[in-house]
Amino acid sequence: MKILFLLFASVIICNALPFEQRGFWDFSMDDGLTMMRDEANETAEEGSGGPPTKRPPTVIPPYGLPPMDLCPFGCQCHLRVVQCSDLRLTSVPKNIPKDTTLLDLQNNLIKEITKDDFKGLSNLYALVLVNNKISKIHEKAFEPCQRLHKLYISKNSLEEVPKSLPKALVELRIHENKIKKIPKDVFNGLKNVNCIEMGGNPLENGGIESGAFNGLKLNYLRISEAKLTGIPKGLPTSLNELHLDHNKIQAVEMGDFSQLPNLYRLGLGYNNIRMVENGTLANMPVLRELHLDNNKLAKVPPGLPDLKFLQTVYLHSNNITQVGINDFCPTGFGVKRAYYNGISLFNNPVPYWEVQPATFRCVTDRLAIQFGNYRK
Template sequence: MFSCRSLLLQLLSVCSLTAPSLALPFEQRGFWDFAMDGEVGDLTTVMMRDEEGSAVEELPPDVSLCPFGCHCQLNVVQCSDLSLTAVPKEIPRDTKLLDLQNNRITELKENDFKGLTNLYALSLVNNKISKVHPRAFTPLLHLKKLYFSRNLLTVVPKNLPPSLVELRIHENRIKKVAEGTFSGLGSMNCIEMGGNPIQNSGFEPGAFKGLKLNYLRISESKLTGIPKDLPDSLHELHLDNNQIQAIELEDLSRYKPLYR
């Protein structure tokens, strides 16, 4: 049994209703910002640490291939700030980090990432994407980090890669998280989806079914209460700058890790 004082402290630290949260939303300033929690420097070191012991296929480098205007080096393909309207062709098959931010891409098609089975991190930040083919992410067997912020999505795409551990999808136009959206993902470290005009009714029953999640942020949205059926594995829940007036104890009673 937890005291009222313990609960009050938890609410103040986890989901402040009136003051901005101390945990600022993710902001990617450059391609090498793929590391989390303030980690900076050599991303390759972080990537290899995360992949240690994995069975990622090693492919010979496609040194002769690089999309026009892009920069390709050491399994990294940078195609940012090129005014691209579609995902470029001829991306090397051994690519592990693909940067497509700050372009004008409007849609992800079925074969846009064909053959990129080794891709570890994908940045689509600040495009105009409103449509994602249901099988667009199928080839991405080892994708860990997907940065999809500042686009025009109205729903969270389905069929996300099962290997995904981090999803940043804030500042879109998301109004709906459909049933089964995160099914098959297993365990994830972080989902950041603040800055979307989503209401409580936008979370369909079963949207998070089967998902084990540590960190969830739904700030600056249109929530009037804690959404139902959130993952009961949550250690951090950030709901700052919503329209929540009060929280009942029963709303948080199932999220036991929040009390630790």
């Protein structure tokens, strides 16, 4: 009986068709993975401006030939994302799939970006080159990447901003390089960019040419940890956030913010500011957050009561010796539209027990005020 059963099972197995894998994910096409893959594909298509479509399955050609788009050796490829980080690469890998939307090359040893490194990558949306050894980028290297929105090239050895940046660029992060100069026309044509991060470069005021930011509609600009001795001129009037902390700025003068009416967050901490000229802050009517901590101010900056929307002021670690009853709040009613929810005054030589309670009459509650013992 057992012999007959084994013979019957052998016949069934021999007549069964072999498994045919039609796509790479056939072995694990559960509902969760399918949904995640479809969402990633739709996001990639929406970022490129076209209608959301699903990526066709990878078809393995007959006779054991490899597919057309192979993942570069050592890299990981999944859902149009090619990750080649931490591989000690000395150059951009070849044969990157043409439909790649995110290419991650951070933490490698790449020294140069050549003309053809991104050839054919017309769908590239984000490019990460952080923490390499890049000192040279060919002026036509980004020409194929006309849909590139995000370029992260921080922590390299660049001495200048790359030329011929993609016109579709929205976000540029190029901090911690060796850039000393911002030429007049380097950002020419970048009508969509709204964020530039270039802190940590040895950039001085004289290195920013007049008109360097012309035509830009930036929302966010950061030039921290540089060598600025004053507020840069000619900044985009569209700015909402400006961060200039960790520089060598000594004073804030009347005309510094006259062309920045939309600024609502200003970072000037960790400078050498001794004086804020009267009337300067009035040029920023919608300011909500002001950082002036770790400077050398001897008094509370004038003009704070006139800022209707100001909610947070950082003044700690200065040389402020007294706080007047009208330094923060207006004298009349109906002037200030937003109450303070944070005022920091700790680490100042001000006798906090002498400050009148009415000084903070336009503060939400007492926990919003931060005083502390001054220690020399």
